[in-house]
Amino acid sequence: MVYLSTSEEWQHRSALLLQARPTTARITTKYKIPNLDAPKYQKPKKRKRDGEMDDKDAAAPKVPKAWLVLKTYDPESGVVLKFKTDRAADVGRLINGLGRLGRHMAALPVKDEAPLDTITHGDASNDHVTEAAVPVPKESAPAPTDAKPPQAAGGGGAGGKKKKKGKK
Amino acid sequence: MAAHLSSDDFFTRLGSLLEKTQQKGHGAVYLTQKRLTFDNDAASPEMVADDPLWDLHPPNPLPLIMRATDGKSQSRDRTKNTEKIKISTIVQPDDVETFYTRYADVCKAGMQSLKKRDRSKRKKDKKKKAPVAGSSGETKKA
Numbered sequence: 001m002v003y004l005s006t007s008e009e010w011q012h013r014s015a016l017l018l019q020a021r022p023t024t025a026r027i028t029t030k031y032k033i034p035n036l037d038a039p040k041y042q043k044p045k046k047r048k049r050d051g052e053m054d055d056k057d058a059a060a061p062k063v064p065k066a067w068l069v070l071k072t073y074d075p076e077s078g079v080v081l082k083f084k085t086d087r088a089a090d091v092g093r094l095i096n097g098l099g100r101l102g103r104h105m106a107a108l109p110v111k112d113e114a115p116l117d118t119i120t121h122g123d124a125s126n127d128h129v130t131e132a133a134v135p136v137p138k139e140s141a142p143a144p145t146d147a148k149p150p151q152a153a154g155g156g157g158a159g160g161k162k163k164k165k166g167k168k
Numbered sequence: 169m170a171a172h173l174s175s176d177d178f179f180t181r182l183g184s185l186l187e188k189t190q191q192k193g194h195g196a197v198y199l200t201q202k203r204l205t206f207d208n209d210a211a212s213p214e215m216v217a218d219d220p221l222w223d224l225h226p227p228n229p230l231p232l233i234m235r236a237t238d239g240k241s242q243s244r245d246r247t248k249n250t251e252k253i254k255i256s257t258i259v260q261p262d263d264v265e266t267f268y269t270r271y272a273d274v275c276k277a278g279m280q281s282l283k284k285r286d287r288s289k290r291k292k293d294k295k296k297k298a299p300v301a302g303s304s305g306e307t308k309k310a
Contacts, residue, residue: 022224026202031186033281035194064194066281088282092272098201099268105203106261107226 010083178257186278229261
């Protein structure tokens with residue numbers, strides 16, 4: 001199954017799925033720390049200068065990097081929505097999102113302060129409007145791409161919004 | 169399967185499960201949430217209704233069931249693992265808010281192997297940004 005690229009999209013689609021199938025859909029969060037001793041991770045990637053590389057590996061023991069996969073699955077329709085992250089900064093936000101989806105499951109009214117659907121819709125339409133109305137000159141195009149890395153480091157959700165502000 | 173735990177017990181056990189995985193250096197923790205429809209006296213009469221979409225508009229909010237497991241049903245030689253950790257708790261609709269607040273805390277504390285925020289990189293980028301902004305201002309003046 002393909003992973004969705006942003007947590008917002010996962011959140012939005014999961015909300016829609018839960019609205020359609022509140023009884024059968026379930027959300028599984030998998031927190032995985034890989035076992036680097038397992039054969040899967042023992043495949044040698046290097047081809048040349050084996051000896052040298054081995055020395056380096058021994059000098060710096062690998063630290064397993066964990067990841068988190070959120071998966072919404074509805075067995076009745078067979079829909080699977082997945083999102084994967086490896087950033088600790090995402091955890092709080094994602095669990096907050098799980099709480100919001102949990103309200104759908106519990107058939108509780110959606111909280112006013114978190115109108116998820118309108119937010120995602122609004123963002124999407126804004127995006128289109130700005131792109132259509134303001135044809136970005138080619139010279140300025142590299143600027144947003146340069147700005148990407150710090151935003152990514154700063155933590156997922158805010159990244160997209162900041163970028164849009166910059167365009168305006 | 170053991171009976172459902174109270175949310176306090178659930179969080180304690182979940183915390184120790186995450187910590188155990190962390191100390192072991194590898195492994196997985198599976199957390200599942202879904203609407204509780206089984207073994208629920210309040211929900212059963214609603215299901216009888218002829219409406220096939222009965223579950224879209226239940227008259228009362230339904231509880232959630234939260235499960236956590238280490239996913240180890242079998243050992244490597246395909247025998248049943250009696251040591252499997254599998255816990256669950258029921259969250260009543262009124263408690264959803266408080267439950268998720270604590271849930272987030274436990275997960276944030278337990279999931280320590282995820283990538284930490286890299287602050288050094290961020291500072292570098294800010295430094296890079298500053299001169300760029302200055303130069304663009306100069307060009308405008310010219």
